[in-house]
Amino acid sequence: MTDPNAADTLVVHRAVVRTPTTVLVDVRDITVRAGRPLTIVGESGSGKSVLAHALMGTLPPELAAEGSMSIGRSRFDLAERAGRRSLWGRQVALLPQEPALALDPTMRVRDQVAEGAPGWRPRETAALKRADDRLERLGLEGAGRAFPHTLSGGMAQRVAYAAATIGGADILLVDEPSKGLDRESLDRLAVMLAAHVERGGLLVTITHDLGLARRLGGDVVVMQDAAVVESGPAEEVLTRPVHPYAKRLLAAEPSKWSAPWTRDNLRADEAAEPLVTAHRVSKAYTGKPLFQDLSVEIRPRERWAVVGPSGVGKTTLGNALLRLTDIDAGWVRHSGTTRGGRIQKLYQDPGLAFPRRVPLESSVRDVMRRHRVDERHVRSLLDEMGLPFAILRRRPGQVSGGELQRIAIARAMLPRPVVLFADEATSRLDPVSQATTMDLLMRQVTGDGCALLLVTHDLDLAEAVGARQIRLGADEEASL
C-alpha cells in the first residue's frame, strides 16, 4: 500500500472513560502494529468493550472520554467525537458484539454489505457485485438475497464481517466475537481474523475467550476494574501470568478445572431404574427437525450433557425430557421417585427465573412452606454458596447475575431433587464466576446424589463435568 495515510500503527497514549460517578476505563500506552494482533481479555464489566467504543468514537453521550490516540502520524483527541467519523469504514472498522442485532432486519444482506463499499451510490451495480464477491469468499454464496432473521449466528457474523471490512479499513476492532458461537463458527472466525492480519491489517480483539486469544497470538492485554493489570506476548501472558487476577482468569478455563468432582465421577448403576426415560422422541420446529428418534435413559447420579451450537434445539430437548414441552413423536416417562417437585431446572438467565417484582425472600419462603424446609437449612445452604441470608430481602434485579444464579441453585436444592437440569446456567457469567458457580453447583449435585442434565454450547465445560454427551445439529450451517 502506498497510501500516505496508510496506518501501520495505532497508539493509545491515554484513554479515560467515566460516568458521573465511576471510572469505567483508565489505560495508557497501548501500541498495535500491522501484522501483530492485540487481544484484550478480562471479566465482563472490566471496561474492555467501553475502551473499544472510546477508540472508535461511538460511546453513548452519557459517557465522557478523554485522552488521545495516534493512527500513523495523525493524532486524535478522544474527547472529540465528530473528528473520527471520516475514518469509519475507510481506516477504522468495528465488528460489533451481537452481529444479529447489528444487521438491519428490514434490508436484504447484500445491500447492507454493499453500502459499506467506498464510493457507494444507491442501486449501483459495482458495489453490489463487490458485496456478492465478498459474501462468496466467506462461504455465503446465495445468502445475499436473504433477510438477517433467516441467518444462523455464525452466518450473521460473517455477513457483519463482510460489511465492516468492505470499506477497506486497515484497523479492525472486534468486540466479543465468540458469544454464542459453536466450535465450527469459532474456527471460521479465527481464520477470518488471522487473514486480516496477514493482509497487513491491524487487529484489536476484545474477548473473554482465552482460547481465541491463544489462537490469534500476538500480544495480550489483561484488564480488570477499568485498568490494565498485565500485558505482553500471548505465549507468555497466557501460560505464565504474573498478576494474581490473570492467574485466576487462566485457572477458570473449564479445561483447567481440577476440583474433586471432576475426577470422582461415579459410574451410574446400570441396573438402577431410570429416573427419566425418553423413547424415540422427535420434534421439529417450522419444518426443520431439531431431533429425531432420540432415546435416552437418565439414571440416579448420572451426568448427561446436551451439546451443540446455539439455536439447534438443545434447550428444547432438555425441556422435552422434563416434559415441559410437547413432542411430535415418541414418549417420555418419569419414575415415581421424581414426584413431588424432585426434578428441578436452572436457567440461563436467573433474572427471569424468579418473579421479578417481589423480594426473593417471599419466593423462597413459598418454597420452604411447600417443601417443609426450615430456615436453618436455607441459611446453611446460602452460607455454602457464600451468600448472607439478608440478600433475600432484595428483588431479583437488585443482585448480580452470579449471586442470583447461586440463589437459584440453593432454591433448586430445597426439594432435594433427584434430577437437576442446568440450561446454559453459567454461560452468561464471566470465566471466574463461571468456575465458582459451576464448582458450587457440582458440590451440591454430588453431595446430594442428584443426576445432572447439562445443556451447553461449551464442549470443554461438558468434558470437565465428565458428562455423557448428546450432540445436536452438526450440519445446521448447510441449511438456509
Place this chain on the structure above:
Amino acid sequence: MTSPLLATAADTATGGRRRPLARRTAIAGLGVLVAFALVGPLVLADPAAQDLDRYLQGPTLLEPLGRDEYGRSVVARVAHATRLSLLLASACVATALLLGTAAGIASAWFGGWVDAVLRAVSEAFVALPALLVVLLVSALASGGSLWALYLGLALAQWVEYFRVVRARSALVMGSAAVEASRLLELGPGHIVRRHLLPDLRPVLVTLASLGMVTSILAMSTLGFVKVGLQPPRAELGLMITEAFPFYDVAPWLSIAPIAVLFVLTICFLTLRDSEETA
C-alpha cells in the same frame, strides 16, 4: 436499545428527579377536586334553584363563579358535575377493569376454546369506538339515562383491559419464573399472588388512569352532541355547551367547567406517565 455494556452506564445517567414531583402534584390536584366534588354538593346552594333576576350575574364573594343564564349558582353546578363525572367514571372503570382482567387471566390461563371465544368477542369490540358503543346503548335507553351511559362506557372499555391483561398474563404464564414455580410445585395461589398480580398492577393503574380520562371526556362529549345526559342536569360537557353562546358576555360560565375537565385529565395523565416510568 443500547448494547448491554453501555446499558449499565446509561442507567446511571438518566433517571431525572422530575417525576416524583409531577406525581405528587397530580395526586394533590386530584385530591382537591375529589374533596370539592364530595363536600361541595353538601354545603353549596341547590344547583337547580333558578333566580332569573340574577341572569348572568358576574362573580361575587358569595358566588365566586357567578350565575348562569337561569341565575343558577355556577359553583354549585360545577361541584355537582364534578361529582357526577368522577363517580360515573370510577364505576365504569371499576367494572371494565374487573371484567377485563378476569377474562384476560382466564384466557391466558386456560387457553384452548375459552381463549378462542373470548378473543373472537374482543376482536369485534376492538373495532368499535367507545363513543359508538355508548351512542348505540344510549339510543337503547329512553335518553339521558345514567344506566345507559354507565353500561355503554363499561362495555366499550373492558376490551382494553382484556387485551393487555391477556397478552401480559400469557407472557408471565410462559415465563421461566412460572415454569420454575411449577417445577417446585408451588400451586396456582403462588402464581397469582407472586407472579400475575405484581406484574399486572402497574399496567392496570396505567390503564385505569387512562380509562378515567376516556370516560370523563366521553361523557362530556356525549353531553355536547346531545345524546348523553339531558339538561337541566349539571354535567361538564353540557355546561360547556350551554355556556358557549355566552362566551363573550359571561366568560366565567365556560371557564369553570373547562378548567375542571382539563385539570382532571391532566392529573390522570400525569399519574399514568409517572407509573409508566416508575
Place this chain on the structure above:
Amino acid sequence: MTSRRLRLAGVLARRGAQGVGVAVVVSVLCFLLVLRLPGDAAYRIAAGRYGYDLVDQEAAAAVRAELGLDRSAWHRLGDWLIDLAQLDFGTSLVTSRPVAEEVGYYLLGTLQLAAVALAFAVVIGAGAGVLAARRPSGPVDRLTTAWVASVRAVPPFLLGLLLVVVFSAQLELLPAVGHGTPASLVLPAATLGLGLSGLFARVTRDAVVEVRSSEYVQFARTKGLAERWVLLRHVVRNAAVLVVPYLGVQAVVLIEGVVVVESLFSWQGLGHALVHAVFWRDVPVLQATALVLALLIVAVNTAVDLVVLWLDPRPRGSGVSA
C-alpha cells in the same frame, strides 16, 4: 416467498373475520334497540318524518307496522341478519330514501374529512416527532411533550369550540359551519388533525429515538455510510415499522373524532348522520352508519397490516429457544 403469501392470507382471513364479528355486534345492538323502542317511538319517528305538527295516530300506526313490532323477536332477528347479509339496509324512517344511497353520500363526506385530517396529523405529528428525536430532552422535545399532554387533555369538541371562537368569531377568517367548500373543511379537519397529531408526535419521537440508538444504525454509521443515507436507508423504514401499526390504533380515535367534529361543524358525514339517527331513532340509518364507521376501522387496520407486511420481512412472534 411463499411464507409471505401465507402471512398475507392470514392477515386477510383475520381481518375478514373481524369485519363479520363487528357487523354482528353492531346489528344485534341495533336490533335490541328496536325491541326496546319505547311506546312513543313510532310516534317520534313519524314526527321526524312529517314534522311534529302534521303527525297523527294513523302515521304512527303505519310506522309501527313498518317496523313489524307485532312479530316474534327471534323471527325478526333472523330477518334482520338476512337483510344485513344481503346488504339490504332498508329505507330511512325519516327521509324515506334508501339507506344505502344516503350512507354513500355521507361516506364520501367522512372520507374527505378523515383524509385531510389524517394528512394534517401525519405531517405535523411526524414532523414534530422527528424534530424532538434529534435531541431527546432538548427544548423541542420538552415542547412536544407538553403539546402531547395538552392535546390529549382537551376533547375534540372543546378544541373545535376554541378554534371556532378564535378563527371564526374573533378573526372572521373561516366559516364555522357548512359543507362543500374547501374553506369549510379547514376548521373541522384542523380540529381532528390537531387532536391526532399529539399522539403521532409522541410515537414518532419514541420510534426514531429507539431506531437511532439501535445497533444496526450504529453499525451502518461505522461501516462508513454518510448520515443522510443512514437516515434514508435504515432509520425511516425501521421507524415506520414501529409507527405504522399505531395508525391502526389511531383509527378508533379518528372515527370517534369524526362523529364529534362532524356534529360540531355540521359537516355532512357519517358521524353527523349517526348522531341524527340516534336522536330521531332512525334505526336503519343508525345501523348502517354505525356499521360503516366500524368497518372503516377494520379497513384501516387491514391496510396497516398489509403495509407492515411489506415493510418488515420478519414473521410475527417466532423464535425457538436455544
